[in-house]
Amino acid sequence: MSVEQLVHEMCLAARQAARQLATAPSGQKNQALRAMAAALRQEAPGLKEANAQDLEGARQAGLSAAMIDRLTLSDAVIESMAAGLEEVAALPDPVGEITSMWRRPNGLLVGRQRIPLGVIGFIYESRPNVTVDAAGLCLKSGNAVVLKGGKEALESNLALARVVAQALEAAGLPPAAVQVIPTTDRAATSALLKEDELVDVIIPRGGEGLIRFVAENSAIPVLKHYKGVCHVFVDASADQDMALEICLNAKCQRPGVCNAMETLLVHQDLAPQFLPRVAQALMEKGVEIRGCPQTCRLVPQAKPAVEEDWPAEFLDLILAVKVVEGMDQALDHIDRYGSRHTEAIVTSDYTRAKHFLDRVDSSVVLVNASTRFNDGGQLGLGAEIGINTSKLHAFGPMGLAELTSQKFVVQGEGQVRS
Amino acid sequence: MSVEQLVHEMCLAARQAARQLATAPSGQKNQALRAMAAALRQEAPGLKEANAQDLEGARQAGLSAAMIDRLTLSDAVIESMAAGLEEVAALPDPVGEITSMWRRPNGLLVGRQRIPLGVIGFIYESRPNVTVDAAGLCLKSGNAVVLKGGKEALESNLALARVVAQALEAAGLPPAAVQVIPTTDRAATSALLKEDELVDVIIPRGGEGLIRFVAENSAIPVLKHYKGVCHVFVDASADQDMALEICLNAKCQRPGVCNAMETLLVHQDLAPQFLPRVAQALMEKGVEIRGCPQTCRLVPQAKPAVEEDWPAEFLDLILAVKVVEGMDQALDHIDRYGSRHTEAIVTSDYTRAKHFLDRVDSSVVLVNASTRFNDGGQLGLGAEIGINTSKLHAFGPMGLAELTSQKFVVQGEGQVRS
Numbered sequence: 001m002s003v004e005q006l007v008h009e010m011c012l013a014a015r016q017a018a019r020q021l022a023t024a025p026s027g028q029k030n031q032a033l034r035a036m037a038a039a040l041r042q043e044a045p046g047l048k049e050a051n052a053q054d055l056e057g058a059r060q061a062g063l064s065a066a067m068i069d070r071l072t073l074s075d076a077v078i079e080s081m082a083a084g085l086e087e088v089a090a091l092p093d094p095v096g097e098i099t100s101m102w103r104r105p106n107g108l109l110v111g112r113q114r115i116p117l118g119v120i121g122f123i124y125e126s127r128p129n130v131t132v133d134a135a136g137l138c139l140k141s142g143n144a145v146v147l148k149g150g151k152e153a154l155e156s157n158l159a160l161a162r163v164v165a166q167a168l169e170a171a172g173l174p175p176a177a178v179q180v181i182p183t184t185d186r187a188a189t190s191a192l193l194k195e196d197e198l199v200d201v202i203i204p205r206g207g208e209g210l211i212r213f214v215a216e217n218s219a220i221p222v223l224k225h226y227k228g229v230c231h232v233f234v235d236a237s238a239d240q241d242m243a244l245e246i247c248l249n250a251k252c253q254r255p256g257v258c259n260a261m262e263t264l265l266v267h268q269d270l271a272p273q274f275l276p277r278v279a280q281a282l283m284e285k286g287v288e289i290r291g292c293p294q295t296c297r298l299v300p301q302a303k304p305a306v307e308e309d310w311p312a313e314f315l316d317l318i319l320a321v322k323v324v325e326g327m328d329q330a331l332d333h334i335d336r337y338g339s340r341h342t343e344a345i346v347t348s349d350y351t352r353a354k355h356f357l358d359r360v361d362s363s364v365v366l367v368n369a370s371t372r373f374n375d376g377g378q379l380g381l382g383a384e385i386g387i388n389t390s391k392l393h394a395f396g397p398m399g400l401a402e403l404t405s406q407k408f409v410v411q412g413e414g415q416v417r418s
Numbered sequence: 419m420s421v422e423q424l425v426h427e428m429c430l431a432a433r434q435a436a437r438q439l440a441t442a443p444s445g446q447k448n449q450a451l452r453a454m455a456a457a458l459r460q461e462a463p464g465l466k467e468a469n470a471q472d473l474e475g476a477r478q479a480g481l482s483a484a485m486i487d488r489l490t491l492s493d494a495v496i497e498s499m500a501a502g503l504e505e506v507a508a509l510p511d512p513v514g515e516i517t518s519m520w521r522r523p524n525g526l527l528v529g530r531q532r533i534p535l536g537v538i539g540f541i542y543e544s545r546p547n548v549t550v551d552a553a554g555l556c557l558k559s560g561n562a563v564v565l566k567g568g569k570e571a572l573e574s575n576l577a578l579a580r581v582v583a584q585a586l587e588a589a590g591l592p593p594a595a596v597q598v599i600p601t602t603d604r605a606a607t608s609a610l611l612k613e614d615e616l617v618d619v620i621i622p623r624g625g626e627g628l629i630r631f632v633a634e635n636s637a638i639p640v641l642k643h644y645k646g647v648c649h650v651f652v653d654a655s656a657d658q659d660m661a662l663e664i665c666l667n668a669k670c671q672r673p674g675v676c677n678a679m680e681t682l683l684v685h686q687d688l689a690p691q692f693l694p695r696v697a698q699a700l701m702e703k704g705v706e707i708r709g710c711p712q713t714c715r716l717v718p719q720a721k722p723a724v725e726e727d728w729p730a731e732f733l734d735l736i737l738a739v740k741v742v743e744g745m746d747q748a749l750d751h752i753d754r755y756g757s758r759h760t761e762a763i764v765t766s767d768y769t770r771a772k773h774f775l776d777r778v779d780s781s782v783v784l785v786n787a788s789t790r791f792n793d794g795g796q797l798g799l800g801a802e803i804g805i806n807t808s809k810l811h812a813f814g815p816m817g818l819a820e821l822t823s824q825k826f827v828v829q830g831e832g833q834v835r836s
Contacts, residue, residue: 019753019779022779023776096776102798104797108787108791108797110797110798113775115779115809117809117810200808200809201810216637219634221639221808221810239832242831242832245832245834246832246834248834249835250834253834253835253836353829357531357829361437361533362825363825363826364825364826364828365825365827365828366827366828366829366830367828367829367830368829368830368831368832368833369828369830369832369833370833370834370835372834372835373526373828373833373835374826378522379522379526379528379826379828380520380522380528390618391533391535391536391618391823392535392618392619392639392810392811392823393810393811394823395533395823395824395825395826396825396826397826405809405810405813406813407779407780407781407783407813407814408781408782408783408792408797408814408815409775409783409784410782410783410784410785410787410791410797411771411775411784411786412784412785412786412787412791413660414657414663414664414786414787415786415788415791416664416666416667416668416671416787416790417667417671417788417791417796
């Protein structure tokens, strides 16, 4: 069978499974999720064996230590996957929820009811834990999922898929609800992106290169974000201690993630006092400062920023810093260089807080809080399948509800249209 | 300037306008809408003159009477466009609405706030009234719109665009908020579909051919429906008088539209009584019946249906009719041949009504009401820009709220992530 045929058969099976999943009771889905968790724990030795093959291949291929770390299925990672599934089982089921209902003048009762999207194509890099996370969220929201992971993780992913399929069957659900494409051939990704009759949405997760490839080659709608160039604007009226804590947290708590701060904007009135202080604290944590000319005057250790630093997603202990004349210049800078991901203002001024919240065109806009809160779990969505920085369907972190659509349900007593 | 450059310049201007529109107060947008309505009435003679040129061309090109009818800007059509704008002005502004808000355990207040999508590309056939309808809905929802109408309507559309632009300027809004692409060159459509950096969503309206062309050539997400193959299932327990009224309304009230019934499914227990009666009433209204073998036995005047009749969108006084063994066969038929648009059940049985509502995977599912109610106005959305039969972003009729997205707004007091 060709790769295209293989992928097509899998998508057909997923479509069939999706029909059954769409009306599966919550109890049955939760039972499957808990069975998956139990099976992962039980099958840990076999999973680690499969993972060892991947790790051996990765070492021979000379993968970086960071990549090998992400690829590794340790006991802790397996336990964390299992616990994650149990957490998803405990979340409310979005499917079937009537989100609103109203009566029309002619007596018709009109409601909107949540339904699954159908079949989700999930494309990601070599992180086997993502296989299980995505499977759990898709299953809970009544969607079938076809998973295409990175080539270095194939053996691990196939072993995980076997465990998941058994748990699905044991719970009376179709094993085709969660399928891993069993090949490292990149043609499988292209084939999946062409199945627009069978797949409802593609969610890619990984580096910008992978996501661009998916976006440019997909005949299916894609929910994606390319990068997070997140800004913190410290306003003139900011509480300086609060601003310092937020800046340190936003930059240093986990610098390699998309919701870390990449550019700090400081109001010129506060800059002479605040900038030396925050720069000192950041540098003590190992952060390299790349500043505008004014910043460099106030912070002699700063390197001069070049144009490429302003739209950069460093994902590292590097921070671009700019002194701005005021709110308008801060908003213009964000508009020009930002990625519509996450921006925060630190201010004591109510009107300016409100102005910033209204004007900034990003998926998450915060007042007096760290950018690191752009996360489905942190914002209260329960869990997160990804972040979308295009505005269609969902903007920002996507939880279970964002893996659903809504249909209109209409109850009448014989109404006709005149 | 090439067509591609022209379209690119227009999209750039639209993006600029969108930024201004995103935070324009409701009062200003409503003022512009009312100014547009007044200007349409005042400029009616000039509009009809421009329209006369289009009509002359259309007659020379030998367009059908139906197409010429849709192309015509009569006084009644102009008044109806103006009144439509005033109705949109009277609707609540979706932008800025906080749809929900909750507090996190750490004290963060998290809300979701409606924001415009940004720039909408609207592609449609030669119906100049759609130019104004789309402009009004996009403006009210804070979006800029780039309009590409059918070539036969170019002079009318350009005249309408001039009137609209003047009203926008008078209200202090950027005239680039509503732009008509001033060429009949089809390359302009292709160029628009490539502007994925500047255009957020494409909405095509027209025949299946146009919509397929757009869907297949767009680098931008498309909200669309190809066709409406709508079913009415008359269950064994149906009130026969009610079923008769609903069938007549769904098929005959306006047979040429996408929410008209195209296939009637009748439960076998009711068929011997009900089918001859409903067929008689339909035939009296000029409907041609194409039936399954059992239907043809019960209704001697029926023609035998062929396989192509089941997935057909007749858009005419033609009806496919099938006798089904029960609910499961009705659901299977809808699943196989339906278009996920609109389906209705007529039944007196509560459990079966609920089963149908839950199982049918269509944008609007009705109990004891006509399929003709799948319409934004009829369902209470206020107005409608189109219908979407894919599940992403919006499923079913799209009103003002469906022309928006939501961002997260987060209010803290210095929270950082631990």
